[in-house]
Amino acid sequence: MLETNDINQYYGGSHTLRGTSITVPEGSCTCIMGRNGVGKTTLLRAIMGLVPLRSGSIRFGGLELAGKNVSERARAGIGYVPQGRDIFADLTVEENLQIGVLGRRSGGGGIPELVFRLFPVLKTMLRRRGGDLSGGQQQQLAIGRALALEPKCVILDEPTEGIQPSIVHELGDVIRKLYTEEKVSVLLVEQKLPFARRVAERFFLMDRGAVVAKGTMGELTDDLVTRHLTV
Numbered sequence: 329m330l331e332t333n334d335i336n337q338y339y340g341g342s343h344t345l346r347g348t349s350i351t352v353p354e355g356s357c358t359c360i361m362g363r364n365g366v367g368k369t370t371l372l373r374a375i376m377g378l379v380p381l382r383s384g385s386i387r388f389g390g391l392e393l394a395g396k397n398v399s400e401r402a403r404a405g406i407g408y409v410p411q412g413r414d415i416f417a418d419l420t421v422e423e424n425l426q427i428g429v430l431g432r433r434s435g436g437g438g439i440p441e442l443v444f445r446l447f448p449v450l451k452t453m454l455r456r457r458g459g460d461l462s463g464g465q466q467q468q469l470a471i472g473r474a475l476a477l478e479p480k481c482v483i484l485d486e487p488t489e490g491i492q493p494s495i496v497h498e499l500g501d502v503i504r505k506l507y508t509e510e511k512v513s514v515l516l517v518e519q520k521l522p523f524a525r526r527v528a529e530r531f532f533l534m535d536r537g538a539v540v541a542k543g544t545m546g547e548l549t550d551d552l553v554t555r556h557l558t559v
């Protein structure tokens with residue numbers, strides 16, 4: 329279980345996360361929703377230790393993460409796929425995946441077979457430059473790199489952004505497989521409502537840095553959508 333408890337974060341004088349508490353139960357998919365600029369990415373960055381907290385705690389499997397650096401959090405078993413993917417364009421697919429392997433707690437070893445089981449296309453492209461892949465393939469590579477760490481939980485920030493619909497559907501299937509069959513918990517940030525409804529089990533809805541609603545996907549009512557999601 330991953331949880332943030334009453335966390336507060338500022339960019340300069342701007343109070344971006346306001347007492348934000350979320351939980352991601354083991355083996356589930358939890359979706360953070362909310363309009364642009366409400367603090368979804370900042371919440372994920374806070375979990376990874378990429379932005380400092382003013383107060384509050386972040387726990388993962390009983391371990392307090394506050395005070396731990398980014399690579400310690402990754403080694404604790406959290407894989408992170410940032411918004412915009414962020415793969416290494418000049419490295420090959422294989423080299424990108426090996427970077428994930430290097431972050432692993434156990435160190436060494438090869439690229440886990442799970443990566444190619446979920447994304448067979450990557451196996452056929454090992455020598456290709458990351459930058460030469462399509463947007464959808466780059467997203468698969470970015471997720472593959474996070475999985476090469478053999479995480480217990482993977483964090484995905486708007487993975488469907490800028491990806492063609494057929495690949496978006498496939499990605500949804502992969503995410504479902506991850507938490508149902510592979511028992512990797514998923515913390516997803518997603519603005520596409522149909523995708524979120526199809527893929528996630530639970531949601532936290534954010535507005536201006538605070539959680540304003542939470543529940544199972546079935547409890548995400550039209551009223552909540554109108555008030556906090558549609559523009």
Ligand SMILES: Nc1ncnc2c1ncn2[C@@H]1O[C@H](COP(=O)(O)OP(=O)(O)O)[C@@H](O)[C@H]1O
Pocket residue numbers: 339344362363364365366367368369370371
């Ligand atoms: N590095 C930064 N420095 C200052 N303000 C930032 C920074 N990154 C994001 N912000 C601001 O913090 C707020 C939340 O941003 P973000 O977490 O990216 O929102 P979301 O992911 O929900 O779109 C926005 O008002 C954004 O402009």
Ligand SMILES: [Mg+2]
Pocket residue numbers: 368369370411
């Ligand atoms: Mg964002």
